[in-house]
Amino acid sequence: MKLITKYNRINIIATISVLLVASICYYFIVRYVLIHQLDNTLKVEEAEILNYAKNNNRLPEATSYRDQRTSFEEINQPIKRKFENINLYEERHHENNIYRQLSFPVSINGKQYKASVTKSEEEMEDLVLLIVIITLCVIVLLLLILYITNRLLLRKIWKPFYNMLESIKAFNLSSKKYIPSQTSDIDEFHDLDSVVHTMTLQIIKDYETLKNFTDNASHEMQTPLAILNSKLDLLIQEPGLTETQTKQLQYMYDAIGRLTKLNQSLLLLTKIENNQFDKAEMLRIDLLLEEKLRQLEDLTGAKFLQVNKKLQPVTIKMNDYLADILLNNLIGNAIRHNEEKGALDIVLTKEKLTISNTGSLLNFDSAQLFDRFKKGDNSEGSGLGLAIVKQICDNYQFEISYFLKNDLHNFEIIFSGKKI
Numbered sequence: 001m002k003l004i005t006k007y008n009r010i011n012i013i014a015t016i017s018v019l020l021v022a023s024i025c026y027y028f029i030v031r032y033v034l035i036h037q038l039d040n041t042l043k044v045e046e047a048e049i050l051n052y053a054k055n056n057n058r059l060p061e062a063t064s065y066r067d068q069r070t071s072f073e074e075i076n077q078p079i080k081r082k083f084e085n086i087n088l089y090e091e092r093h094h095e096n097n098i099y100r101q102l103s104f105p106v107s108i109n110g111k112q113y114k115a116s117v118t119k120s121e122e123e124m125e126d127l128v129l130l131i132v133i134i135t136l137c138v139i140v141l142l143l144l145i146l147y148i149t150n151r152l153l154l155r156k157i158w159k160p161f162y163n164m165l166e167s168i169k170a171f172n173l174s175s176k177k178y179i180p181s182q183t184s185d186i187d188e189f190h191d192l193d194s195v196v197h198t199m200t201l202q203i204i205k206d207y208e209t210l211k212n213f214t215d216n217a218s219h220e221m222q223t224p225l226a227i228l229n230s231k232l233d234l235l236i237q238e239p240g241l242t243e244t245q246t247k248q249l250q251y252m253y254d255a256i257g258r259l260t261k262l263n264q265s266l267l268l269l270t271k272i273e274n275n276q277f278d279k280a281e282m283l284r285i286d287l288l289l290e291e292k293l294r295q296l297e298d299l300t301g302a303k304f305l306q307v308n309k310k311l312q313p314v315t316i317k318m319n320d321y322l323a324d325i326l327l328n329n330l331i332g333n334a335i336r337h338n339e340e341k342g343a344l345d346i347v348l349t350k351e352k353l354t355i356s357n358t359g360s361l362l363n364f365d366s367a368q369l370f371d372r373f374k375k376g377d378n379s380e381g382s383g384l385g386l387a388i389v390k391q392i393c394d395n396y397q398f399e400i401s402y403f404l405k406n407d408l409h410n411f412e413i414i415f416s417g418k419k420i
Contacts, residue, residue, distance in 0.1 A: 008150055015146060019139045023132075030131055034124045035100065039083055042102035045070070045117040053106050059113060067120035069099075072106070075114045079105050086118065097122055160184040164193060171200070214270045225260050232256065265384040268325070269372075272391045277319040285323070286311040286348055292327045293346075296335060304341045311348040316415060318396055326392045329385040330355050330411055337409070345408070352415060356408040369402050 049070070052060045063070045069088075081104040087096040101118040160183070184190055235241075236249045271277065289311055293300075300307055316323075334344055334357035342358035362369070370390040393400040399414040 007154065008147065011150060012143065012147060015143060019142070023135055023139065026135060027128065027132055031124075031128055034127065035121075038100050038119055038121065038124060039102070042083070042100065042117050042119060045119075046102055046104055046115075049115055049117070050104075050106065053108055057108065059106065059108060059115075067123065069116075069118045071116045071118075073114045073116070075105075075112050078112060079103065079114055081105070085121070088118065098125070157186065160186070160189045160193070164189075164196060168196065214267065221263050222260075225256060225263070228256050229253070229260070262384070265388065269384065269388055269391055272322065272388065272395060277322050277395075280317050280319050282315050282317050283320060283323050285314045285316055285327075285353065288323060288327055289331075289346060289348060292324075292331055296331060299332075299335050300344065303335065303338055305335065305338055305344045306342070307344045307346075309346045309348075311346070312350060314348055314350055314415075322392050322395075326389055329389050333385055334409070334411070343408070350415075353413045354410055356405075356410045358407065359409055361404075366402055366404075370400070 045068075049060060059072050060070070062072055081102075084101050084103070086099050086101050088099050098121045099118040100121055101116055103114060103116050106113045106115045184193070232249060232253045236246065236253065241249070289309070293307065293309070331344075331346075334355050337359045338344060338357045339359055343356070345354075345356040347354045347356075370386050372384055372387040390400060392398075393413060397416050399416055401412050401414075403410050403412070
């Protein structure tokens with residue numbers, strides 16, 4: 001959920017809650033004020049009746065108007081003056097309506113009378129209802145204006161932040177492009193822009209330092225390895241070497257070869273992680289698989305493998321060098337760890353690539369299969385082949401997985417929408 005959306009929701013809910021409570025309080029306050037005003041009107045009528053009885057020594061005539069009534073009733077016991085709400089039937093509406101009534105005692109010639117003055121609350125209720133409707137309309141209009149204002153104003157206020165966010169998303173170390181600064185008069189955004197800019201400079205500086213170190217270390221290692229390799233070539237051809245000396249030199253020769261491959265693999269992993277293979281083009285994966293199988297025919301033939309392939313035309317945009325390494329490592333791994341007269345199945349669809357092979361069971365947890373330097377006890381590799389495959393898949397957002405099914409080792413790559 002976006003910050004603006006969450007803020008608007010909280011703001012609107014809080015505003016509605018406050019306005020709702022305020023409206024209820026406002027309704028009762030207005031009703032109280034109107035009833036108080038109605039009571040004052042009844043008090044005026046009371047004063048007129050008492051004044052008339054005092055001056056004329058008799059009660060005025062009882063009246064019955066549309067919204068006001070006056071009545072008198074002789075009583076034997078004294079009563080207290082009081083206000084109350086009563087229901088009276090109205091013939092013109094054929095229904096009961098609420099009236100406000102003031103009852104008070106009146107004494108004429110020693111006799112006690114109960115005088116009652118009633119006034120309809122219908123007009124008051126209509127007025128309250130009108131006020132409530134007007135208030136609700138104002139609240140709805142206020143909420144609408146508040147929502148539109150918040151949406152437009154907050155979008156404008158947060159624009160530098162979202163621009164910076166998009167710049168951070170588009171930031172790529174290999175391109176060496178700095179994140180552009182965002183001008184804003186808001187202190188927090190200005191501080192954030194300053195921190196991001198400083199962080200970007202430091203990241204690029206650290207990246208260049210690491211890249212230069214990796215390149216230099218790899219280059220410097222290649223030179224002594226090449227010298228050692230050439231010297232061993234000369235030594236192993238020297239006449240008069242004993243069988244033991246020849247074996248020792250061969251062990252050294254093999255160790256240097258593995259060290260050279262390990263150095264190349266580590267350098268390749270570093271370059272992939274640093275996105276140094278950013279050049280991409282449209283590649284036909286099915287054609288690359290066909291070519292790779294032709295290149296490895298000698299290896300598959302040496303083990304008498306039964307190769308089964310089912311390839312659909314699939315085009316993917318990626319670096320051709322990385323695509324070659326990806327397929328070479330996967331197929332090479334399936335051949336190297338296969339058994340004599342085993343099976344090699346390759347199935348390519350528009351959604352995924354599956355490479356399956358027979359072979360002995362893993363002697364370690366399959367969850368560690370793509371870890372660096374993780375290999376079986378009988379493996380002669382560096383343990384980096386599948387780690388490189390995993391890194392390439394991660395760079396292109398492919399999903400790679402391993403599972404055992406029907407005694408076959410299966411490596412499956414789901415292209416995740418990268419197919420064309």
